[in-house]
Amino acid sequence: xxxxxxxxxxxxxxxxxxxxxxxxxxxxxxxxxxxxxxxxxxxxxxxxxxxxxxxxxxxxxxxxxxxxxxxxxxxxxxxxxxxxxxxxxxxxxxxxxxxxxxxxxxxxxxxxxxxxxxxxxxxxxxxxxxxxxxxxxxxxxxxxxxxxxxxxxxxxxxxxxxxxxxxxxxxxxxxxxxxxxxxxxxxxxxxxxxxxxxxxxxxxxxxxxxxxxxxxxxxxxxxxxxxxxxxxxxxxxxxxxxxxxxxxxxxxxxxxxxxxxxxxxxxxxxxxxxxxxxxxxxxxxxxxxxxxxxxxxxxxxxxxxxxxxxxxxxxxxxxxxxxxxxxxxxxxxxxxxxxxxxxxxxxxxxxxxxxxxxxxxxxxxxxxxxxxxxxxxxxxxxxxxxxxxxxxxxxxxxxxxxxxxxxxxxxxxxxxxxxxxxxxxxxxxxxxxxxxxxxxxxxxxxxxxxxxxxxxxxxxxxxxxxxxxxxxxxxxxxxxxxxxxxxxxxxxxxxxxxxxxxxxxxxxxxxxxxxxxxxxxxxxxxxxxxxxxxxxxxxxxxxxxxxxxxxxxxxxxxxxxxxxxxxxxxxxxxxxxxxxxxxxxxxxxxxxxxxxxxxxxxxxxxxxxxxxxxxxxxxxxxxxxxxxxxxxxxxxxxxxxxxxxxxxxxxxxxxxxxxxxxxxxxxxxxxxxxxxxxxxxxxxxxxxxxxxxxxxxxxxxxxxxxxxxxxxxxxxxxxxxxxxxxxxxxxxxxxxxxxxxxxxxxxxxxxxxxxxxxxxxxxxxxxxxxxxxxxxxxxxxxxxxxxxxxxxxxxxxxxxxxxxxxxxxxxxxxxxxxxxxxxxxxxxxxxxxxxxxxxxxxxxxxxxxxxxxxxxxxxxxxxxxxxxxxxxxxxxxxxxxxxxxxxxxxxxxxxxxxxxxxxxxxxxxxxxxxxxxxxxxxxxxx
Numbered sequence: 001x002x003x004x005x006x007x008x009x010x011x012x013x014x015x016x017x018x019x020x021x022x023x024x025x026x027x028x029x030x031x032x033x034x035x036x037x038x039x040x041x042x043x044x045x046x047x048x049x050x051x052x053x054x055x056x057x058x059x060x061x062x063x064x065x066x067x068x069x070x071x072x073x074x075x076x077x078x079x080x081x082x083x084x085x086x087x088x089x090x091x092x093x094x095x096x097x098x099x100x101x102x103x104x105x106x107x108x109x110x111x112x113x114x115x116x117x118x119x120x121x122x123x124x125x126x127x128x129x130x131x132x133x134x135x136x137x138x139x140x141x142x143x144x145x146x147x148x149x150x151x152x153x154x155x156x157x158x159x160x161x162x163x164x165x166x167x168x169x170x171x172x173x174x175x176x177x178x179x180x181x182x183x184x185x186x187x188x189x190x191x192x193x194x195x196x197x198x199x200x201x202x203x204x205x206x207x208x209x210x211x212x213x214x215x216x217x218x219x220x221x222x223x224x225x226x227x228x229x230x231x232x233x234x235x236x237x238x239x240x241x242x243x244x245x246x247x248x249x250x251x252x253x254x255x256x257x258x259x260x261x262x263x264x265x266x267x268x269x270x271x272x273x274x275x276x277x278x279x280x281x282x283x284x285x286x287x288x289x290x291x292x293x294x295x296x297x298x299x300x301x302x303x304x305x306x307x308x309x310x311x312x313x314x315x316x317x318x319x320x321x322x323x324x325x326x327x328x329x330x331x332x333x334x335x336x337x338x339x340x341x342x343x344x345x346x347x348x349x350x351x352x353x354x355x356x357x358x359x360x361x362x363x364x365x366x367x368x369x370x371x372x373x374x375x376x377x378x379x380x381x382x383x384x385x386x387x388x389x390x391x392x393x394x395x396x397x398x399x400x401x402x403x404x405x406x407x408x409x410x411x412x413x414x415x416x417x418x419x420x421x422x423x424x425x426x427x428x429x430x431x432x433x434x435x436x437x438x439x440x441x442x443x444x445x446x447x448x449x450x451x452x453x454x455x456x457x458x459x460x461x462x463x464x465x466x467x468x469x470x471x472x473x474x475x476x477x478x479x480x481x482x483x484x485x486x487x488x489x490x491x492x493x494x495x496x497x498x499x500x501x502x503x504x505x506x507x508x509x510x511x512x513x514x515x516x517x518x519x520x521x522x523x524x525x526x527x528x529x530x531x532x533x534x535x536x537x538x539x540x541x542x543x544x545x546x547x548x549x550x551x552x553x554x555x556x557x558x559x560x561x562x563x564x565x566x567x568x569x570x571x572x573x574x575x576x577x578x579x580x581x582x583x584x585x586x587x588x589x590x591x592x593x594x595x596x597x598x599x600x601x602x603x604x605x606x607x608x609x610x611x612x613x614x615x616x617x618x619x620x621x622x623x624x625x626x627x628x629x630x631x632x633x634x635x636x637x638x639x640x641x642x643x644x645x646x647x648x649x650x651x652x653x654x655x656x657x658x659x660x661x662x663x664x665x666x667x668x669x670x671x672x673x674x675x676x677x678x679x680x681x682x683x684x685x686x687x688x689x690x691x692x693x694x695x696x697x698x699x700x701x702x703x704x705x706x707x708x709x710x711x712x713x714x715x716x717x718x719x720x721x722x723x724x725x726x727x728x729x730x731x732x733x734x735x736x737x738x739x740x741x742x743x744x745x746x747x748x749x750x751x752x753x754x755x756x757x758x759x760x761x762x763x764x765x766x767x768x769x770x771x772x773x774x775x776x777x778x779x780x781x782x783x784x785x786x787x788x789x790x791x792x793x794x795x796x797x798x799x800x801x802x803x804x805x806x807x808x809x810x811x812x813x814x815x816x817x818x819x820x821x822x823x824x825x826x827x828x829x830x831x832x833x834x835x836x837x838x839x840x841x842x843x844x845x846x847x848x849x850x851x852x853x854x855x856x857x858x859x860x861x862x863x864x865x866x867x868x869x870x871x872x873x874x875x876x877x878x879x880x881x882x883x884x885x886x887x888x889x890x891x892x893x894x895x896x897x898x899x900x901x902x903x904x905x906x907x908x909x910x911x912x913x914x915x916x917x918x919x920x921x922x923x924x925x926x
Contacts, residue, residue, distance in 0.1 A: 011894050012155060015043040016145040024141060026083075026115045033080040036115065037070050043148070044155040045894070051075075058100040068097050073105035076154070081114045091119065091136075098123070108153070116141050120150055156621055175289045176201065179282060188276045194428040196273055198435050199240060200286070202264075205439050208294040209446060212261060218290035220257060221283070229283035233276040244269035265461045268435065295443075327547065327581065328379045330618070331595050334574040334607050335545040336364075336488055337383055344387065348394045358391050362414035367481050368491035369472040369528060371422030374433025376491050377465060378440045381420060385444035388415050389451055409452055417441050418463040421481040423472040430469045437465040473508045473527050483538040492547035495591055496524035518560045518639075523551055526561045529598075533565055536599055543573070545597035550578040553594055553630050555810025556822055559637040562628035565598065566635050572598050572626040574607040578814075580614040592814050594630060608632060610897065614814065629807050632897065633904035636911075638808060640821035645910045646829040649787045651757070651820040654689075654779040656746040658735055660728040662721045663702045663745070664780075670700040677717040683707060690758025690782035694769050696859035701778055704743040712743065750775050751786035755793055757824075758782050762861075763814035766869070767877050768802050769860035771849070783820050791838045794845035795829060797877065798884040803899045804828075828906040830887035837887050844880040851876045 019039055026032045034054055041052075056071035070078040079094045081087065090112045098106065110121040119136040139147045176197065183193055207217040220239065225232045242250065243264045250259060278286075340361070347353040361384060368376045392412055417437045424430045438461055445458060468480050472493075477483070496505060498521055505524055512527040513519035525548045532544040552561055576595035592614060606626045609618035623632035643650060657664050664687055665673060674681050680702070687701035702718065712719050726742035729735040738746055756773045759782055772788060773779060785792065795801060802816075804827050810817035818824075833841075851873040855863060862868055885892055888906070893899045 012043060012045075012148050013145045016148050019043050020141050020144045023115065028082050032115070033069055036080070037078060041154065044151060046154060058097050060096045060100055066093070066097055066100065068094075072107065075107055076109045076111060077107045078111045078113070081112070083114045083116050085114050087112045087114060087117060087119050091121065109151075112136075118144070118147075152619065156619075172289065172292055172294070175285060175292075179285050179289070182282050182285070183276060186277055188274070191427065192273050192276075194431055195271060196276060198431045199269060200236075200289075201432075202268060202435055202439070203239075204289050204292075205294045205442075207290070209439075209442055211264075211442055215290075216261065218287065221287060221290065224257065225283065227283070228280045229278035232278040232283050232286075237273075237275050240269045240273075268438075268461070325375070325379055327593075327595075328376055329383075330576055330609070331490060331545050331547060331597075332376070332380050332383060334609075335490060335543060335597050337387075340387060344391065344394075348390075351395060354391060354395050358388065358395070358414060361388055361391070362416075362419070364487040365419050365421065365481055365485050367421045367423075367477065367486055367489050369423045369477060369480075369489065369531065370491050370493040371424050371429070371433055371467060372492075373429040374422060374436045374465070374467065377420045377422055377433065378436045380490070381415075381417060381437060382440050382444060384415050385441075385447070388413070389444075389447060393451070409448060413445075413448065416463050417465045420465040422465065422467040423470060423475055423477070423480060424467060425469075425471050427469050430467045433467050434464055473512065473531070477531060477535055483535045483542065486535065486539060486542050489532045489535060489542060489544035490546070491528075492593075493525045493528040495549045495593075497549070497551065498523060513560065513564075516560045516564060518556065521556045522560055523549060523557065525549065525552065526557070529561060529565065532598075533568060533570060536570060537568060540600040543597065543599040543602075545574070545595060547581075547593050547595050550592050550594045551811055552596075553578075553628060554808070555817060555819070556640065557810075558628050559639045562635075563637055566628070566637075569600065570598050571601045571635075572596055572606065572628070572630075573602060574609075575626050575630045576609040576618060577611055577630050578614055579611050579616075579618065592811070596630070606632075627904070629900075631807060631900050631904060633901050634908055636904060636908060638822060638826045638907075640819075641825035642821065644825045644827070645907070646827070648792065648829060649785050649789075651783050651785050651824040653820070654756075654782045654784055655750070657701065657780060658729065658738055658746045659725050662725045662728070663704075663743075665700045665702075667698045667700070673717065677715055680715050680718050683718070686777045688756070688773065688777050688779050688782070690756075690760060693756055693771075693773075693779075693782065694758055694761065694860045696861075701745075701780075702743075703745075703778060705748050707743060745778075750778065751784065753788040754779075755785040755787055755796065756782055757784070757796070757818055759818050760812060761816045761818065763806070763811070763816055764866050765864045766802070766866055766874075767797060767799070767864055768805070768816075768818075769864045770796055771852075771860075783818060783824075790842040790845045791833075794841040794880055795884055795887075797845060797848060797880055799877075799881040799893075800884055800888065800899060800903065801827065803896055804903055806896075807900050826907065828903055828910050830884070831906070831909075833887040837883065840883045841880065841887070844876065844883055848873065848876045848880060 023036055023039070026036055037054075038049070041047075052070055052072040052075075054070055056068040058066050058068055058071075060066045068077055069080045070076075077094055077097060079090045079097075081090050091110065094110045094112060098110070101107075106123065108123060110123065112119040112121075117138070117140055119138050121136045137147065137150050179200075180193065180197060183189070183196070188196070203212070203217045206212040207215060220235070221232065225235050239258065239261065242254070242258045242261050246263045246265075344357065347357060364384070366377065366380055368374070371377055396407075420437065422430075422433060424433065441458060466480065468475060498506075498509075501509065501524055506520070509522050509524060509527055510519055512530050513522065525546065528546060529552075532546075536542045536544065551557055574595075574597040578592050578594055581591040581593045595609075605622045605624065608621050608623050608626055608630065610621065611618050621632075625632060625634065627633050627635045628637065665684075670684065674684075683702055683704055684700050685703040687699040689699065692699050702721070704712075704722075712722065722743045726739050729739040729742060738744075752775045754773055754775075755770060756779050757768070757770050761768060770793070772793070773784070805816050805818060805823050808826065809819060809823045830837075851870065852863060854872070855870060863870065863873060882892070888902065893902065
């Protein structure tokens with residue numbers, strides 16, 4: 001909100017706790033209410049008193065004047081009473097005040113308080129009335145911290161609710177998976193099995209949704225097939241033939257029970273399939289499917305079913321990750337649905353404009369270029385049809401009733417499945433998506449019947465979604481749907497990282513980004529961004545949004561992916577920062593994802609959805625710009641730099657053994673070697689990797705930089721190892737030049753004392769587990785600074801630095817990936833800190849190291865675990881954060897977003913001081 005300072009929830013809770021303690025003795029409305037409310041709003045970062053008024057005058061029902069204790073138009077009305085007074089009377093008084101307010105300033109909340117007790121009421125409005133919630137949220141002052149989430153929008157957060165999947169969906173997927181597995185076991189597989197299961201799915205859905213008669217399919221199986229299942233397959237074959245035959249073409253002596261099934265068409269039952277085979281258990285499984293109520297099952301379940309029957313290897317190769325309905329809504333709402341509903345709200349009482357709006361909906365076209373089983377298309381179609389129902393209600397509602405007179409309801413339904421297009425590389429999900437769209441169409445036709453009281457069905461099937469079986473990176477999207485007709489591109493393309501790509505996929509990435517430097521680091525999903533950009537450049541009205549792994553907004557991928565997009569004047573207009581991907585599918589993968597919506601610039605503000613943690617619900621904020629790191633900052637793209645942007649020591653790679661594990665030892669291996677060859681002990685040094693440093697387990701290495709040839713000859717076991725290293729190095733062209741000195745590591749010099757930074761660290765830690773290492777220890781698989789400067793260590797310890805790492809560094813799942821060239825060399829250090837500031841930072845850094853010593857038996861992994869971190873160590877870090885923050889600016893940072901936005905601006909000052917100065921001048925003039 002423009003009238004509040006954005007702060008994170010931890011800060012809000014801390015402020016709420018302080019507020020409760022400070023005001024626990026307040027009692028009198030007249031003397032203390034105003035200051036009480038001023039401090040109350042400060043908890044949420046609201047400092048601007050101009051947005052609200054105290055003692056706001058208003059006319060009550062009886063035309064008498066009243067005074068609202070505090071009124072914030074369109075937001076909240078507060079009525080204060082002295083401690084112990086009746087709050088229900090105060091609420092009735094507040095309701096009178098609300099009725100005296102103008103319609104355009106009505107508040108969302110009413111808060112009643114006597115300093116000790118709080119009653120919070122939500123208000124709902126429609127065109128004709130105000131609805132007061134009957135049950136308020138009630139809590140006491142001491143519990144304010146536990147209830148701050150009820151006031152989230154005061155702090156600029158808008159809570160988004162997303163519907164979870166019905167558990168019956170999961171049961172249906174599991175049962176169909178069992179049937180698939182058994183049919184595969186008996187040898188019924190491939191294309192025939194795929195089409196066969198799709199037909200069964202249609203029949204199961206049809207009998208619960210009035211396409212068939214109630215229990216018609218179930219009765220056919222129970223009454224016309226034997227319990228051992230021996231005749232089930234031929235009976236199903238006969239049924240499929242009937243469903244594919246129009247009534248006028250059926251045999252006149254056809255069995256009555258079969259003849260009652262409708263003609264379906266749509267080519268669903270047209271293909272002749274080999275007869276399958278069933279046994280008693282398979283028949284029972286099919287009947288168990290019949291016993292489920294399929295009328296409430298989302299057609300999106302077919303995506304879950306698809307994944308449940310794929311083996312893990314296939315799923316990994318195809319990058320197929322079924323996205324839940326909940327996550328689909330996170331994409332389609334800000335992409336188009338919220339805007340459509342906002343437009344509808346503006347014109348719902350203007351019938352001429354409503355007609356044009358209805359026509360507009362019927363002309364929208366959607367493409368999912370990696371559609372899988374069609375989940376995005378299915379849910380999008382449903383939401384569009386639900387909006388159409390609201391449009392029809394507005395068009396034909398008279399005096400509170402729907403009046404259609406003699407109008408045929410089918411003529412009023414404009415939206416159809418042929419507005420939807422998809423591309424999918426596997427045939428089986430193509431078949432699934434086609435049927436899923438028909439089933440959703442029928443569900444929505446039933447909704448029309450329920451709303452308007454007229455039966456409406458589209459049988460036999462005529463129109464269908466156009467789903468192409470092909471590779472989206474070789475298929476011309478123009479052949480699927482012309483760009484001039486397209487409205488939106490959406491979906492979740494394959495999650496395949498650079499290391500998991502096969503030879504063909506790597507070739508496709510390099511072909512798509514042929515002129516882009518460093519394209520080899522890109523994930524497979526990057527190709528879909530590039531292809532979508534090509535479409536948008538042909539038709540700037542097209543908008544696109546994809547679910548992607550969060551690797552595309554971190555690390556070295558950002559620049560090669562986004563530089564071309566930004567150079568072509570495309571921008572991110574909404575985004576969800578990293579959250580945990582969820583799926584109802586069996587064997588679901590653990591993936592951390594983002595959602596990015598992009599297109600030609602349309603609006604002055606952008607919608608950014610942020611998460612307090614990756615499993616929480618998002619909060620929405622309006623921002624001026626969303627850069628490729630999904631931050632409200634300039635569109636800066638950070639690349640690998642050979643040296644730091646600031647005057648600081650260089651961070652370099654640790655020592656590389658290049659030994660195939662022959663010169664490096666675990667503790668047990670070291671002890672065994674010493675036992676065999678005691679005289680070799682003096683040539684061992686302690687060895688540390690990033691992982692061993694964090695987890696405190698010993699490693700050793702043979703450090704032979706000063707050994708003489710004669711001494712090597714005296715140590716046969718050592719000599720044997722050296723010979724094996726030589727053979728290893730000769731096998732690779734890149735290491736052959738080191739084969740002449742096989743007793744040495746690739747690097748042979750060590751710093752005296754240095755700061756060690758592990759390359760990888762858990763993303764759950766609040767601080768980086770780094771520290772000093774002596775020259776008696778050889779480091780590998782990590783990074784080090786040849787420095788013993790406590791000031792430098794202090795800044796690296798700080799919250800400012802780990803926030804930078806979190807947003808700029810690469811990721812392995814949720815773990816941080818530290819890089820010298822990308823993270824360290826691009827990090828903007830404080831500009832010209834004073835000697836006094838440095839002195840204090842050194843002192844606070846020493847306090848951290850002293851606090852660590854108190855727990856010498858604990859590893860850094862334990863000390864820096866967010867749950868088990870000792871209180872005095874956390875306090876020492878917090879105190880350091882405060883003094884480091886002051887090196888950056890005089891007033892404190894109150895949120896992570898504030899830190900990273902500041903760091904981006906400071907980075908721009910370092911790297912482009914002229915542009916930064918011009919912006920500053922323009923801002924001051926404004």
